[in-house]
């Protein structure tokens with residue numbers, strides 16, 4: 294039996310993860326589940342829903358809510374990390390500052406992602422150090438914390454021996470849509486893929502062994518990743534997400550090699566994305582007014598004794614995927630998932646220290662990546678540029694270098710010029726005073 298910690302317990306994604314864990318309770322037995330967060334109030338509120346999940350699925354389970362890293366990590370086997378440093382108020386800045394200068398405003402892509410990266414690198418390193426100190430020597434951190442590409446790069450550089458596996462639910466979410474398009478179960482799909490996190494392509498999709506890539510490509514070139522009868526109860530059902538899924542058609546109809554990750558829109562269609570963005574009302578506002586408000590309102594009602602259905606707040610591929618990955622780590626299932634690993638020659642013509650997102654077999658000793666081989670010039674060029682951006686922002690944090698940060702901002706494909714990069718960076722330094730390492 295395992296002790297499992299959710300670091301970032303106050304996230305509104307936590308109940309979904311807990312439900313996915315507990316439906317597997319006969320195979321993935323927990324002796325204790327810990328929610329750990331530095332924000333006790335938020336965590337207590339989310340904890341109301343989590344208690345409800347526990348009562349429904351595993352009432353005997355010991356559930357602990359704590360803000361103390363020692364209490365949380367002592368003898369932990371698994372740590373699921375999903376911290377959001379600076380919460381939605383800072384996400385709002387990440388999105389709005391670039392938009393002020395006509396540049397893509399996104400939490401993980403472009404300047405917003407770089408800002409978020411500078412906030413997250415050292416808190417993630419701190420989390421690793423707590424695990425090294427208190428957790429079982431065989432601990433595994435499975436990390437969702439964004440921006441995952443930069444987190445992966447920084448943690449690998451600063452704590453190379455850490456038992457951390459960086460993952461992202463976006464490819465799985467796209468696979469869910471592919472499955473809806475093909476009218477099949479997403480578990481029957483197997484994909485080939487290469488890239489960086491939030492920066493990659495599906496090169497092949499197989500349905501029970503049958504190659505369905507061409508079929509999907511022609512569908513996506515016409516409709517994007519929008520299933521004809523999209524289920525409205527999926528996690529990504531807000532209008533902005535539907536727009537994102539639909540927008541993939543503009544990439545797929547231009548470049549016919551592969552199927553893009555939806556995040557490629559920020560790099561390949563940046564001007565279009567900016568045009569359809571409202572600089573005064575971004576995704577952070579949507580989330581604060583939507584998901585966050587719905588959940589915290591429901592908790593308040595529940596606490597006030599009103600009759601509320603808390604079950605609608607736990608579902609989705611996000612929770613399922615992290616549990617699948619953890620089970621493969623725990624039981625050496627050697628399941629094949631897309632994860633972030635050191636390239637090390639897997640993509641032959643990319644730097645060996647790049648943190649690439651590719652398929653890997655997940656064993657109890659960690660991921661065994663598949664060989665991807667060489668990739669064509671266009672994709673290589675794009676990835677090398679983005680990889681250099683991510684390397685530079687980690688350098689900026691480690692070396693306390695304003696110049697390296699400016700290089701990272703300038704090199705981002707989303708930013709048109711050095712002068713714009715500088716304006717955005719300077720605004721961001723002010724906004725992130727409480728969070729960034731000094732530059």
Ligand code: G6P
Nearest residue numbers: 401439461462463464466576580
């Ligand atoms: C997807 C991505 C995550 C990202 C999330 C944001 O799930 O894979 O990396 O954090 O979207 O979703 P939101 O609903 O908060 O905009």
